[in-house]
Amino acid sequence: MNFRKPKGTKDILPKEISKWHFVESVIREVTGLFNFSEIRTPTFEYTDLFKRGVGTETDIVGKEMYTFLDKGGDSITLKPEGTAPVMRAFLESGIYGEQNLHKLYYLTSMFRYEKPQAGRYREHTQFGGEILGSDSIYTDVELILMAKEVYNRCGISNFKIKLNSIGKPDERRNYIEILKEYLKEHLDELSEESKKRYETNTLRILDSKELGDRKITDSAPKITDHLGIESKKRFDDVVNELTRLGIESEIDFRIVRGLDYYTDTTFEFVSSDLGSQDALGGGGRYDGLIEQLGGKPCAGVGFGSGIERIIIVAEKNGFTFGMPKNPIVYFIALNDDAKKIAYSAALSLRNNNIACDTDLLNRSFKAQMRDANKLGVKYVYIIGDDEIKKQKGILKNMSDSSQIEVSFDKVRENIL
């Protein structure tokens, strides 16, 4: 074998494609129910979009982007996340001016240069939603409900919804100072990684998996205790509304998210069935992002969810995706003239939306029968010397083995 797929990529083979079709159809269905419209943006963007939108301090931009110079010397990046490109299109196309509220979703590949492991790829597929133009708490709630509905319809119920608020930028800056103050006394107990983050990205210390770090941050001041009155109320309203709707969630002060643009609500869907990469999806508000990208101030909230991870969890739960569709009729031809007749008859069925197949390997009668059986067809239609003489083929029902003579142009009338 000379060629391999690039590290971190995957082939979706015919036997597993039905899972993907299923999940994709659930997403189309649910986004329709919530009245979201699909938007498709390019596979690559100019690199600056992500630097500006996502933030140069984030790991995604700092070390995980697929960036290259094209032949014209422009710096191009394969999209590592969905929100910034959608915002760019939103501004560039001018659709923001057509109405005040936009509910958009996407389903597309994302690229991050990372070391692959369970549930983590260099190219993965993400489904995400964005609501633009409103800061109503119902926009946060609606996205959470929509993601939950997709998961539920894929047979996934064993996940947790974790919520947090990281407040407005000035509230966050204020809190970071408080957090730093607290961590200062424990600085030498922190892990090496966390020590580095103390200056550059203090909040991230909160979601470190190191046990030592956890112990320290367990009793650290919580951001939700240091929000302004308005932000605090907004967060409480989101939590209360989810509760009122019967959605179980828990507040987790460690959900700070790795992208710079988030404000106020952040959330994650986590499942223990995923192994170490336990996030099924996540998102949050980004009320300052559009302005940052050159637009007028515009509220926004969004989330992204990995299709591969949805499939992993659904499978662990024993969910059965739709069965692949088998052809209805298999044409068995025993000589060259019969093949011509069979092929015409097959074409006629196909034109009438009836799936069928023929032997393309010039196999023996028995081999063709075996093939038909393997394909799980309902009928075989047999044409040989005798049938050509009579101008009638044999239509055999594979489940009860009964067979009748049917003229070449009447196959359709005699099935189902």
Add this chain to the structure above:
RNA sequence: GUGAGCGUAGUUCAGUUGGUUAGAACAUCAGAUUGUGGCUCUGAGGGUCGGGGGUUCGAAUCCCCUCGCUCACCCCA
């Protein structure tokens, strides 16, 4: 970038203290009185033992290097 585990037919795996032509199951293909599938039976094809080097009379097996895969850290979907 750091660490651990694993690489033997299409697939899942055996392979005894290094010892003849590297095995099984499943899958594939072909037969079982000549034009009928599933079940059964018989048989066939298919492997540079990830690659390279070394030790040895002899290496799938021991040593070194390398590549790949998997999992974990980091981070995220």
